[in-house]
Amino acid sequence: MTTAEESMLRANAIGTPLTRLDGTEKVTGTAPYAVEHPVDSPAHLHPLQAAIALGRATGIDTSAAEAEPGVLAVLTHANAPRLASTGNGELEILQSGEVGYRGQFLGGVIAETPEIARRAADLIRVHYERYEHDVELRADRDDLYKPEQVNPAFDTDTAQGDADGALASAAVTLDATYSTPMEHNNPMEPHATIACWTDGELTLHDSTQGVYWTQAAVAPLFELDQQQVRVISPHVGGGFGSKGIPHPNVVLAAMAARLVPGRPVKFPLTRQQMFSVVGYRTPTIQHVRLGADEQGRLSAITLDVVEQTAKVKEFAEQTAIPTRTMYAAPHRRTSHRLAALDTPVPTWMRAPGECPGMFGPEVAMDEMALACGLDPIEFRVRNEPETDPESGLPFSSRNLVACLREGARRFGWHDRDPRPGTRRHGEWLVGTGVAASTYPVFAMPGSQATIRATPDGRYAVRIGAVDIGTGTWTALTQIAADALEVSVGEVDLEIGSTTLPTASGAGGSSGINSWGSPIVAAARTLRARLDEHGGTVPAEGVEATEGMPDNPHTSQYAMHSFGAQFAEVWVNADTGEVSVPRLLGIFAAGRIINARTGRSQLLGGMTMGLSMALHEESVLDPRFGHVVNHDLAEYHIATNADVGSLEVDWLDEHDPYVNPMGSKGIGELGITGTAAAITNAAYHATGIRVRELPLHPDKFLR
Amino acid sequence: MDTRIELRVDGEQRSLTVDTRTTLLDALRERLGVTTPKKGCDHGQCGSCTVLLDGRRATTCLALAVAHAGSEITTAAGLADGEELHPVARAFLEHDGLQCGYCTPGQICSAVGMLDEAEAGWPSSVTEHGEGGAALDESELDDEEIRERMSGNLCRCGAYANIVTAIREAANGSGR
Numbered sequence: 001m002t003t004a005e006e007s008m009l010r011a012n013a014i015g016t017p018l019t020r021l022d023g024t025e026k027v028t029g030t031a032p033y034a035v036e037h038p039v040d041s042p043a044h045l046h047p048l049q050a051a052i053a054l055g056r057a058t059g060i061d062t063s064a065a066e067a068e069p070g071v072l073a074v075l076t077h078a079n080a081p082r083l084a085s086t087g088n089g090e091l092e093i094l095q096s097g098e099v100g101y102r103g104q105f106l107g108g109v110i111a112e113t114p115e116i117a118r119r120a121a122d123l124i125r126v127h128y129e130r131y132e133h134d135v136e137l138r139a140d141r142d143d144l145y146k147p148e149q150v151n152p153a154f155d156t157d158t159a160q161g162d163a164d165g166a167l168a169s170a171a172v173t174l175d176a177t178y179s180t181p182m183e184h185n186n187p188m189e190p191h192a193t194i195a196c197w198t199d200g201e202l203t204l205h206d207s208t209q210g211v212y213w214t215q216a217a218v219a220p221l222f223e224l225d226q227q228q229v230r231v232i233s234p235h236v237g238g239g240f241g242s243k244g245i246p247h248p249n250v251v252l253a254a255m256a257a258r259l260v261p262g263r264p265v266k267f268p269l270t271r272q273q274m275f276s277v278v279g280y281r282t283p284t285i286q287h288v289r290l291g292a293d294e295q296g297r298l299s300a301i302t303l304d305v306v307e308q309t310a311k312v313k314e315f316a317e318q319t320a321i322p323t324r325t326m327y328a329a330p331h332r333r334t335s336h337r338l339a340a341l342d343t344p345v346p347t348w349m350r351a352p353g354e355c356p357g358m359f360g361p362e363v364a365m366d367e368m369a370l371a372c373g374l375d376p377i378e379f380r381v382r383n384e385p386e387t388d389p390e391s392g393l394p395f396s397s398r399n400l401v402a403c404l405r406e407g408a409r410r411f412g413w414h415d416r417d418p419r420p421g422t423r424r425h426g427e428w429l430v431g432t433g434v435a436a437s438t439y440p441v442f443a444m445p446g447s448q449a450t451i452r453a454t455p456d457g458r459y460a461v462r463i464g465a466v467d468i469g470t471g472t473w474t475a476l477t478q479i480a481a482d483a484l485e486v487s488v489g490e491v492d493l494e495i496g497s498t499t500l501p502t503a504s505g506a507g508g509s510s511g512i513n514s515w516g517s518p519i520v521a522a523a524r525t526l527r528a529r530l531d532e533h534g535g536t537v538p539a540e541g542v543e544a545t546e547g548m549p550d551n552p553h554t555s556q557y558a559m560h561s562f563g564a565q566f567a568e569v570w571v572n573a574d575t576g577e578v579s580v581p582r583l584l585g586i587f588a589a590g591r592i593i594n595a596r597t598g599r600s601q602l603l604g605g606m607t608m609g610l611s612m613a614l615h616e617e618s619v620l621d622p623r624f625g626h627v628v629n630h631d632l633a634e635y636h637i638a639t640n641a642d643v644g645s646l647e648v649d650w651l652d653e654h655d656p657y658v659n660p661m662g663s664k665g666i667g668e669l670g671i672t673g674t675a676a677a678i679t680n681a682a683y684h685a686t687g688i689r690v691r692e693l694p695l696h697p698d699k700f701l702r
Numbered sequence: 703m704d705t706r707i708e709l710r711v712d713g714e715q716r717s718l719t720v721d722t723r724t725t726l727l728d729a730l731r732e733r734l735g736v737t738t739p740k741k742g743c744d745h746g747q748c749g750s751c752t753v754l755l756d757g758r759r760a761t762t763c764l765a766l767a768v769a770h771a772g773s774e775i776t777t778a779a780g781l782a783d784g785e786e787l788h789p790v791a792r793a794f795l796e797h798d799g800l801q802c803g804y805c806t807p808g809q810i811c812s813a814v815g816m817l818d819e820a821e822a823g824w825p826s827s828v829t830e831h832g833e834g835g836a837a838l839d840e841s842e843l844d845d846e847e848i849r850e851r852m853s854g855n856l857c858r859c860g861a862y863a864n865i866v867t868a869i870r871e872a873a874n875g876s877g878r
Contacts, residue, residue, distance in 0.1 A: 028779045113724075188859075607863070642862075
């Protein structure tokens with residue numbers, strides 16, 4: 001039996017800053033995204049969306065639309081293909097005239113050009129019977145319920161010891177409620193599909209985080225075998241979770257294409273449509289209570305979360321998960337309660353659970369440190385657990401304290417005056433803040449990799465993985481090269497299609513773990529087979545296929561990445577405007593496969609965290625049930641000018657237990673804790689403690 | 703109503719029929735199959751569709767094709783000199799000023815147009831007012847100026863820090 005150390009890959013290509021292998025195509029704009037694949041004589045789909053939040057379409061008059069020259073077909077529930085019932089209320093559209101949320105698809109127009117389709121869709125008249133809708137999340141609702149589990153399969157509630165008793169007797173306590181708003185993923189490439197039926201089989205060029213996830217969701221709806229649905233997605237213009245599992249746009253495209261068999265139907269969503277049909281991050285209300293002794297050692301931690309789901313389909317965000325791992329305390333409790341509303345379905349958005357769940361508790365830690373008279377770094381160090389607080393398992397590696405210390409040194413934390421509201425630079429109040437980051441090491445089952453060696457010295461590596469901008473093309477090539485003990489130039493990677501071996505999707509920062517591990521296994525088998533041939537490749541080539549190996553260490557260790565983020569924040573004393581001239585993130589996430597793209601992942605996460613802190617808020621109008629600010633002019637995301645000095649680095653972390661690469665996921669780690677660090681710095685600048693994101697200027701005008 | 707127009711795209715004369723409602727972006731993408739400019743918002747809010755239109759950066763989703771008949775369009779693909787990448791594109795690649803790549807062609811066209819504007823002394827809202835008003839001395843194109851001038855191009859992956867580095871390097875290099 002080989003030990004964990006022995007099974008680790010020797011790094012040669014791994015760790016180097018190889019430039020993106022798909023980079024030239026991307027800087028010239030020639031890498032084809034979903035609806036950019038050349039297809040013969042495409043038709044164009046424009047959807048019809050519900051203009052009420054709850055009710056029923058009693059009549060849909062399509063006559064004017066059908067009369068428009070160039071219209072090929074009009075799709076409504078009257079002529080839509082019947083879908084098999086799979087229990088997915090989000091995807092099972094157009095099976096009746098029922099409306100479960102505003103913006104839900106009621107049909108669409110298929111036409112010769114996008115302009116005609118759009119104009120004709122405007123001509124459709126819908127008569128509704130309206131029911132009274134309910135779209136308001138409040139913590140005091142009397143119909144909150146406890147989901148069976150939270151995403152993806154965590155316990156809804158946990159409890160250890162006697163948290164209430166410990167809080168009652170604690171020397172120092174904190175009891176505060178924090179909130180994060182509804183937020184939308186908004187990848188730059190809108191969700192987009194080309195659907196085409198040929199001989200009863202469906203081909204989808206789709207912008208997706210998982211070609212096999214899309215296949216698995218779509219095939220049963222149309223009562224097809226999995227292999228009758230082909231999904232192709234070599235390049236994806238961002239996803240951040242919303243392209244994880246397919247949304248109704250993919251189903252509508254497939255339905256529309258059924259009406260024009262043999263013709264490919266193009267369906268790129270508009271930015272506005274994305275605000276009602278492709279998911280969002282639920283708003284969260286986080287009630288935190290902390291208790292500590294005089295020395296600042298936590299005796300109790302509780303986090304009770306209230307958030308929303310949709311009546312048409314449940315999604316339960318796992319917001320309290322990081323609190324189960326971050327800090328030691330003998331008495332602890334977490335819970336999640338949901339309000340089921342007449343809203344679109346929430347979904348994954350970059351670090352679901354960890355991202356909102358590292359806001360409230362990490363601001364609470366800052367407040368509690370002050371209450372205990374301790375520096376916020378020292379307070380965290382004092383409450384560093386020996387083992388995972390809830391499972392009791394040892395950590396495979398945990399370097400939170402080292403990140404805090406290194407970050408403090410680099411940021412210049414040592415001479416920080418803790419008093420809030422005492423530094424001024426002209427009209428700007430200046431402060432600094434810190435917060436921790438964490439993300440679990442997830443491994444998804446089911447991926448397979450095939451490697452074929454040919455006598456010309458090439459190695460073809462095939463796996464149905466995807467690259468949503470994370471650098472998969474490059475990082476998997478590096479892993480394969482090291483596992484085969486060849487140079488990256490000898491490896492030909494193929495990803496992004498269901499014609500390749502089955503693979504999990506890009507989600508939960510699990511891609512490199514879940515795709516790299518079977519590639520390493522297949523490479524090792526291939527090398528053993530090559531040895532049987534005396535080290536030379538026979539004329540017919542040599543091939544090996546392996547699946548995701550079992551990792552015995554996952555039941556023996558708690559596996560998480562950690563980090564520390566530091567922010568300098570300026571708040572304008574007159575206008576309340578918040579500016580972040582400096583951000584520093586120090587992370588410990590195992591071995592970084594590619595120093596260049598890996599750094600970009602962490603920078604990108606922090607930038608989205610900055611965006612969350614300063615800007616992002618989807619404003620749902622309770623009267624009508626729609627997001628009012630449903631475009632990029634009104635739903636603000638960080639622009640170039642919002643980002644000042646942004647520095648990222650990582651510690652050398654050796655972890656032989658996570659996988660043969662020794663790597664942990666980094667796509668989501670960077671966004672966790674950023675908003676808390678900025679909020680804590682804004683308090684230090686102003687003395688105003690904001691507990692509700694985003695940090696819009698009104699929060700500081702008191 | 704359909705109209706026949708001519709466009710010069712990346713050095714090639716193209717003749718096409720457009721609906722008078724067709725945007726320049728849709729004319730390029732759907733009529734000519736030129737998919738280098740991307741559609742991110744269709745409302746001039748994100749900058750993904752930026753090209754050089756008669757030499758200046760422009761959002762093609764806010765332009766009607768019929769209004770630009772006869773114009774000269776350079777996309778990020780057309781900036782390259784054969785196999786040789788444009789210095790700005792090369793700097794984006796080198797400094798990883800991209801992740802998913804969808805906003806990238808627009809960022810690069812915008813950067814090329816912006817550097818010309820800076821060279822011509824055009825001020826931005828962060829340019830210091832000197833005697834006789836605001837004008838940019840090219841040596842003053844610092845990071846703050848670059849950030850301000852590139853803020854019409856959104857990047858959701860968060861590559862801004864690397865984009866600024868890439869543009870600064872390209873601006874200081876001999877490539878232009």
